[in-house]
Amino acid sequence: MQPASSNGFLSLLLIFSFPIFSTAENRKVGKFSSSSAEFPRTQVETIIRELNLFPELNVNIVENEPADPEPNLVEKHFRFPNFSDSGATLQKLGHHAGYFRLPHSRSARMFYFFFESRNNRTTDPVVVWLTGGPGCSGSLALFYENGPFHLADNLSLIWNDFSWDKVSNLIYVDQPMGTGFSYSSSRGDIRGSTEAAGIDFYDFLQAFFRRHPQYAKNEFYITGESYAGHYIPAFSLRIQRANKNEKSTYINIKGLVIGNGMINPEIQYKAHADYALQMKLINQSYYNGLSNSVSLCQKLVKLCGKNGSLTCPLASRFRNSVFAGILRQAGDINYYDIRKRCEGPLCYDFSNVEKFLNQESVKKAVGVRDIKFVSCSSVVHNAMTRDLMKNYGVHIPALLQEGLKLFIYAGEYDLICNWLGNLRWLTAMKWSGQKNFQSAPSIPFVVDGLNAGLTKRHGRLTFLKVHNAGHMVPMDQPKVSLEMLRRWMRGQPL
């Protein structure tokens, strides 16, 4: 297998990747460097450029921040300056942005947005959205997927009629620490695992519900995409365990939603080749040629996931070369959406979110000091390297058993976290309903009389393959994505 080309294969936005290809690159990646990067120097940086993102810094470390021993939450009721709907008062909008001083850190502060529901604030569930990467900001999803506003080319804000705040009180968190507007004065606060990030996330939820006690009784759901397939099961487990402790505020968690997630790498990496064959991105003889690498990769991933041993870099190497091989055969396809091509160096253009959030007027409105918005942090990403290969599906049977519901959906044209791999790990998962889930029929998911997907369900477990969508389902199918969330949260069949 040839080494990976510089053309992207590992997605950052919402995915996982691993920048080991040459020892030269290795050396650069190992160190934190906070200087701005004019040219991409690592694989991860290349991937960020493919999204047309140019964060000036590769992580938000603010020097000379006094260590503040008191955990506290500072929140602003705000209105975006570039939003011109004069009928919408501050009160009516119910938009908040804040910082929470993370207690289990030296000096980290976690940034979040909170949008009260446009439907019924009193009764609608509280939904938190987590973007993947690892290392990408929640604001990417806010403005390009399921948030209340979309950005026009002139940076004015337009209501998104299919935002998830139409059915929920919606929170976006910039996590793990160092991404988006979250920052610290200490590099020691960079998180090296999903478990470590989960401690911060749980602390944040406690502070959030103390600040907004009227929402603590509402149903609570954790949702997200891509690498959030790692976060969501682990964070949910953390909440469930802590809920048994009387001293903490009870979090009324009811379920988990993972869109085009990376949950079980051992199974999902193999599905790259199988999906590529099925979609005719590669032919049978090429597929056969990959099979040794694929099965070796699976074995290495398994070992790596078990104890984070030396097999991890090797597993990544095999995975990368398989993926790069598929892309070479497939041409310059966009691996988040195989119907599309990457135009020149760009697979998507998300640059407006950086332009928008870095405006002084916007930062002032949402209470951000003189720091830059780090759309995707390569430092946060690289620090999670050992976490990538772990299978977080292992937590799910216990969560189902304890009464939580799980909704796994996947846009059918995504290659990197494709529906096939997702359905496979779900099917292979051992839980009390396994046999019944396996034999459950596939049923059309109908929205406005149109066939919007195929769903399979048993008990608390629901799977949906979404038609005409890639990796970012709420961006590609806004109305469908809102409808699936609404029906699922209400406990209706999709």
Ligand SMILES: *[C@@H]1O[C@H](CO)[C@@H](O)[C@H](O)[C@H]1NC(C)=O
């Ligand atoms: C929200 O729902 C509650 C309970 O059904 C109802 O009493 C209240 O009037 C609703 N509020 C709005 C703004 O519709």
Ligand SMILES: *[C@@H]1O[C@H](CO)[C@@H](O)[C@H](O)[C@H]1NC(C)=O
């Ligand atoms: C910005 O663009 C939006 C949407 O295209 C348009 O409605 C609005 O009038 C424009 N605003 C300005 C100030 O140009």
Ligand SMILES: *[C@@H]1O[C@H](CO)[C@@H](O)[C@H](O)[C@H]1NC(C)=O
């Ligand atoms: C957005 O805000 C900036 C800075 O306040 C301003 O220069 C620009 O004209 C605004 N654009 C729109 C469309 O409101």
Ligand SMILES: *[C@@H]1O[C@H](CO)[C@@H](O)[C@H](O)[C@H]1NC(C)=O
């Ligand atoms: C399969 O694809 C490879 C690589 O593009 C090509 O060399 C080979 O001829 C193809 N085989 C068949 C049977 O089409």
Ligand SMILES: *[C@@H]1O[C@H](CO)[C@@H](O)[C@H](O)[C@H]1NC(C)=O
């Ligand atoms: C990790 O796994 C490798 C391979 O199975 C094994 O040799 C090693 O002893 C394990 N290390 C720990 C700490 O369990």
